Amino acid sequence: MSKEKKKKGSNPLAFYGETFVKGDLLTKLSFIIMGLSNLLRGQIVKGLIYLSMEFGFIFYMGVFGASAVASLRTLGTKKQGMAFDATLGYDVMQKGDNSMLLLLYGVLSVIIIILFIIMWCKNIHAAYESQLLKEKGERLPNFIDDIKEHFDAKLHKTMLFFPMLGILIFTIAPIIFMILMAFTNFDKDHQVPGNLFTWVGFENFRTMLFSGETIAKTFWPVLGWTIIWAIFATALNYIFGMLLAMLINRKGVRCKGLFRTIFVISIAVPSFVSLLIVRNMLNDDGPINVLLANLHIIKDAQHGIHFLSEPLLARITVIVVNLWVGIPYTMLITTGILMNIPEDLYESAKIDGARPATMYFKITLPYMLFVTGPYLITQFIGNINNFNVIYFLTNGNPATLDYYQAGKTDLLVTWLYKLTVNWKDYSYASTIGVLVFIVSAIFALISYNFTSANRNEGDFS
């Protein structure tokens, strides 16, 4: 048995060939009629389930699936418009193909075919297994036994079924769909149902990355700003959040609980609420400018500080406001970890005459970086994809004509969102999505390697 498993590992396909050679008639027939071996050997329910799957699949493919997969090749050929009708003898409005639905159904059908192939393989295993058991003269497990088995040794199959189904439908299928869309010309000039779109290969990536068009002149600066933003947002939040936690942890500070609660409240308020409030406060005629005018710091609110409408200032503002959002969060996370730093490290440093700043950079920061490394990486990736702060605060504005449908504070993800929702440039949006994925993956890979290298040297392990 173990030998067989080993063989299976080396070449999974060989198993099916061998089974076909070694199997008896029923097992051989199960290659064509699913579940037959189980059905005729007494595992009736199991056999029927396999059989009905096969019928269902054949029915599906015949009615729908086959044509759906076939049309993946062209994504539709019939354009909506006037066409000559021979029976009537004049032009009639012809309902065209909907490229987008064809693509969607094509992807779903391919997934269903893959699932069916997996079930077919399972069917072969089950068929052969029942043959072997029968030959050994052992009792075959009936349906009740199978169900019991699925709550014990095969519990993972039961438990993973619905979560996997959910992930397949709501995460994997949409991602595949959108990745494919990056290779089409589904932009605002090729909108369904009035128009068709089709495959264009790597054209979108070439336009986005290497052409001299506006969209390439938008991509690189927006990418640059996204990375600058992610670095500042992550690093500043981390450092200041930690400092705040240390300040509250300090011996001699009273009402620690009260201070912590005040900062925690700002996390607890849903972020869209607090961000919309802050946006309103920072408006050109918002409360902050009114306050400054009342204090005669500025002439009047109309000539106030353009927190959100002046490009450079707006960028600084979103980073600062993001501090307001993020610092309490870091404070909450790091408070406990900071207290775990061995006190004697500080004691001995003090005896050696180290100053607080030295202790921070030589003890606290390395320790925290070591412990919270993975957290920082997640935060960084999260900030590359940080939608809420930008969207609610500036909506990417101030707008600029140098950019293709983007503003000066737009990140790649908010630009992607605008292209999807406002401009229906799905192909470009998907291209950006794929590029964001590549950027995130590169950063994650580098930093995981970096932290694991750090870890091996591990001063604190």
Next chain:
Amino acid sequence: MSKTKSMSKSKKIGDIISHVVLVILSLIWIFPIFWIVLTSFRVETGTYIDHFWPHGYTLNNYIKLLTDTSQFFFVRWFLNTLLVAVLSCIVSTCFVLFTAYTMSRMQFKLRKPMLNIALILGMFPGFMSMAAIYYILKSLGLSQSLLSLVLVYSGGAGLGFYIAKGFFDTIPKALDEAARIDGATRWQVFTKLTIPFSKPIIIYTILTSFMAPWGDYIFASYIMGDKYSNYTVAVGLYRMLEREFITTWYTRFAAGAVLVSIPISILFIIMQKYYVGGVTGGSVKG
């Protein structure tokens, strides 16, 4: 002697400075929240004001928000959000716990590949697939329904198993083995042993998945489109700030924001212990 005295003196100064800094920071952090509460009781409507303290205080904004259904249905939206939050919280929690348990305890061929795929899938920006999800829901005949929102929030929840898996990993495997020797099935081990041990991580999972629908604007607005009656509070409140409504509705928006924030904040402050435990236990490791 004099050295200790000067040290205690400098410590005192340090304490005073710390308190002053903390008080200033607290004011900065509390100010926007204070401002929205103030706005919600303000008599004058509109966003633009040239004075800081309101000229008068009133409960009218709250009353109008709850009763004026000519444009917006705040009460309905609140109940919508509550329903979506409760349902998606139940589904997500089950999905997360199931996935985390199998990944932590069961040995099967696809375990490693699945862990890697989960990592990779997590790096795609969520909004990228928004349009696709919309059309999938549409082809399922579920567009613009509350059920579709529940599915969107909880459908992919199984991917967020890392934190709970980290927690399950800390429960000694020997306990499982002992129970199995006594004749318990895997399922019994999960329900009778693992679950009772996992109160903190279950509360963390419930808390995060319950809070998500209250704060999500993007998916809800994209899926609901113009179907006002099925909005969640986030979408509804955002609509109130559109140009044609903002003058009348700004103070009512503030009232709505306060009403949404109060239950969420209370919940979060009570449960923050579990929240910190969840995040530090799962994604932060020594």
